[in-house]
Amino acid sequence: MVSASDLLPPPPPPLAKEAPTDQKWAPADDGPPREAKWWYATFHSVTAMIGAGVLSLPSAMAYLGWGPGMAVLVASWCITLNTMWQMIQLHECVPGKRFDRYYELGKYAFGERLGPWIVLPQQLIVQIGCDIVYMVTGGKCLQKFMQIACSHCTQIKQSYYILIFGSVHFFLSQLPNFNSVAGVSLAAAIMSLSYSTIAWVGSLSHGQEQNVSYAYKQSSAADSTFRIFNALGQISFAFAGHAVILEIQATMPSTPEKPSRVPMWKGAIGSYLVNAICYFPVALIGYWAFGQDVEDNILMNLRRPAWLIAAANLMVVVHVIGSYQVFAMPVFDLLERLMVKKLRFPPGILLRLIARSAYVALTLFVGVTFPFFGDLLGFFGGFGFAPTSYFLPSIMWLVIKKPRRFGVSWAVNWACIAVGVFIMVASTVGGLRNIVADSSTYRFYS
Numbered sequence: 001m002v003s004a005s006d007l008l009p010p011p012p013p014p015l016a017k018e019a020p021t022d023q024k025w026a027p028a029d030d031g032p033p034r035e036a037k038w039w040y041a042t043f044h045s046v047t048a049m050i051g052a053g054v055l056s057l058p059s060a061m062a063y064l065g066w067g068p069g070m071a072v073l074v075a076s077w078c079i080t081l082n083t084m085w086q087m088i089q090l091h092e093c094v095p096g097k098r099f100d101r102y103y104e105l106g107k108y109a110f111g112e113r114l115g116p117w118i119v120l121p122q123q124l125i126v127q128i129g130c131d132i133v134y135m136v137t138g139g140k141c142l143q144k145f146m147q148i149a150c151s152h153c154t155q156i157k158q159s160y161y162i163l164i165f166g167s168v169h170f171f172l173s174q175l176p177n178f179n180s181v182a183g184v185s186l187a188a189a190i191m192s193l194s195y196s197t198i199a200w201v202g203s204l205s206h207g208q209e210q211n212v213s214y215a216y217k218q219s220s221a222a223d224s225t226f227r228i229f230n231a232l233g234q235i236s237f238a239f240a241g242h243a244v245i246l247e248i249q250a251t252m253p254s255t256p257e258k259p260s261r262v263p264m265w266k267g268a269i270g271s272y273l274v275n276a277i278c279y280f281p282v283a284l285i286g287y288w289a290f291g292q293d294v295e296d297n298i299l300m301n302l303r304r305p306a307w308l309i310a311a312a313n314l315m316v317v318v319h320v321i322g323s324y325q326v327f328a329m330p331v332f333d334l335l336e337r338l339m340v341k342k343l344r345f346p347p348g349i350l351l352r353l354i355a356r357s358a359y360v361a362l363t364l365f366v367g368v369t370f371p372f373f374g375d376l377l378g379f380f381g382g383f384g385f386a387p388t389s390y391f392l393p394s395i396m397w398l399v400i401k402k403p404r405r406f407g408v409s410w411a412v413n414w415a416c417i418a419v420g421v422f423i424m425v426a427s428t429v430g431g432l433r434n435i436v437a438d439s440s441t442y443r444f445y446s
Contacts, residue, residue, distance in 0.1 A: 034253040041267025044248045045241050046189040046274050047319070048326045053238030054196050054278050055137075055316070058203075058286030059296040060231035063224075065216065066287075072235055073283055076390075079416050080239040081272050083393035087242060088264045090393075091249050093400055098260075100250035101330065102243060102388070109396040122387045123330070126243040128363065130327040133237075134320040135367030137297075138165035141316040144299065148310040159368050165317065166364035172325055173332065173356040188322025189274075195299075195315040196278035202302045202309065203282075203289040212291040226430040233386075233427025234296075238279060241271070242389040247330050332356050386427065390420030 061069040091099055099105040106119030139162030146153065146161070172184065216224065245268075254260035286298040295301050299316070302309045335355040339345040345354075394413040403409035 034251065038252075038263035038267040039270070040251065041248055041264050042189075042270035042274075044185050044189075044326060045245065045268060045271035046192060047185045047322050048244050048248075049239065049241035049271060049275055050189075050192040050196065050278050050319075053234065054192070054282050055199065055297045055299060056234045057238060057279060057283035058290065058294045058298045060234040061283055061287035062217070062290075062292045062294050063227045063231040066214065069231075069283070069287070072232065073279070075419065076235055076239050077272070077276065077279070079419060080242070080389045081268075082412065083389060083391075083416060084242060084245060084268050084272075085265065086393045086397045087245050088249060088261050088268060090396060090400060091246055091261060091264070092254065092259050095256070098250065098254065099246060102246050105246060105396060106392075109399045119392065122392065123243045124334075126385055126388050127327045127331050131324050131331075131363040132366045132370075134324045134327075135162055135166055135363055136370075138162070138317050138320045138324075139367070140297070141299070141313040141320075145310050145313040145317065148306050148313070162368050163364065165321075166360065166367070168321060169324055169328075169360045169364075170357055172321065173328060173360050174352060175325070176352075184322045185326060188319040188326075191315040191319035191322075193274060193278060195312045195319065196282050198308060198312040198315070199298050199302070200281035200285040202312070203285045203298065206289050206302065208288065209290055209293065212289075212293075214287075214291050217292050226433045229426040229430025230434050231427075231430075232423050233431050236385045236390065236423050236427060239275075239385065239389050242393065243385075244326060244330055328356075328359065331359060335359060386420050386424035390423060391417040394420075 057073070061073075064072060087105070090105055093099075094108070099108060102123045103116050103120045107115035109115060110118050139158060142165055143158055143161040147155065175184075217227070219227070249260055249264045252260040252263060282298065286294055286301075290298075290301050293301075299309060299312055302312075332352075332355065335358075336347070336351055339351060339355055340347055345351050394416040397403075398410070398413050401409075403413070
């Protein structure tokens with residue numbers, strides 16, 4: 001049986017208390033090159049954060065209503081910005097040492113044995129869950145693009161479009177590391193800003209639907225409760241990025257005089273400004289235009305002009321291609337380490353081909369089998385994103401920094417933990433229940 005500790009490299013040798021001032025922070029033995037600039041952090045973070053989730057925000061608003069929906073959206077933006085700042089600060093919280101991976105920071109905070117079991121499963125759920133959702137999103141938007149661009153063409157099953165989208169990643173997954181996907185990530189970041197703008201501008205141009213209603217959808221009390229819980233998960237899914245933020249920061253050069261946290265925080269601020277520009281107009285204007293009848297993907301509500309809606313769907317496809325790779329890179333790293341350590345597989349092209357192709361095939365299979373976009377967002381948003389983005393960084397901050405009890409920092413972190421735990425429990429239950437309910441009436445591989 002493989003334990004979480006088996007997936008990890010051996011612990012590093014003891015470090016000196018201080019690194020010499022003319023020496024860079026100690027690099028990982030096989031880590032990424034330290035060559036990135038602050039704007040790399042911006043577009044990598046935008047690519048990781050702004051994705052499929054932004055298109056479901058109006059749907060989440062439809063279940064939560066104006067007041068609660070706005071409150072959850074604003075609170076999520078503030079909480080996750082705070083926890084991202086904490087992770088950036090903790091990246092080099094030990095002189096002479098860089099925590100280049102989330103689980104490495106978890107080992108330092110919770111101990112060599114307990115840390116991996118707390119952090120690693122959550123991080124993998126986020127990364128694998130995102131990639132599954134992006135398979136579904138890419139396939140659905142590719143189908144929508146073809147339906148608009150070539151209305152007279154023979155229409156094929158949605159499953160085939162997901163397979164077409166997934167086939168691209170068998171090739172892109174062979175790129176070695178984050179720096180090698182910088183161009184793809186930049187294109188994806190531009191696309192996310194573009195299609196988000198089209199979504200809210202298109203909704204504004206469409207105007208309010210006739211007899212638009214902002215009342216809660218009529219259903220049983222139990223169904224309404226679970227759908228509200230799922231909406232919380234949809235919003236938490238939209239605030240991704242924390243699961244790969246340390247890996248992104250690891251690509252930056254750092255010295256004691258110029259630590260990487262300075263340019264990384266500048267990049268994080270840039271990504272959160274783009275986040276606000278995308279999220280709030282889409283959520284509010286999309287809900288204003290369509291009310292309770294909004295789809296779980298706002299682009300599905302828009303019809304005119306046809307060429308612009310087709311372009312927006314194609315932009316989503318380009319964006320989730322980049323997002324898939326950003327979330328997959330840390331998983332590839334773990335898989336290859338495991339195969340070298342446990343199976344004595346020699347490093348090289350063959351290892352990369354087998355490990356990465358198997359991972360792409362797995363996420364593609366699950367995406368084709370369970371293409372429930374909104375339900376998947378809610379389930380993975382609660383089960384994975386709420387811990388990694390909302391409260392795990394706060395717990396690690398309390399353990400490592402030990403702020404004064406009942407002080408401002410202590411109170412803020414405990415508030416983040418309380419909100420995050422509630423969202424995790426509620427949205428996981430709601431998303432899982434909705435997947436079961438919707439799959440009972442779904443025709444698989446249609």
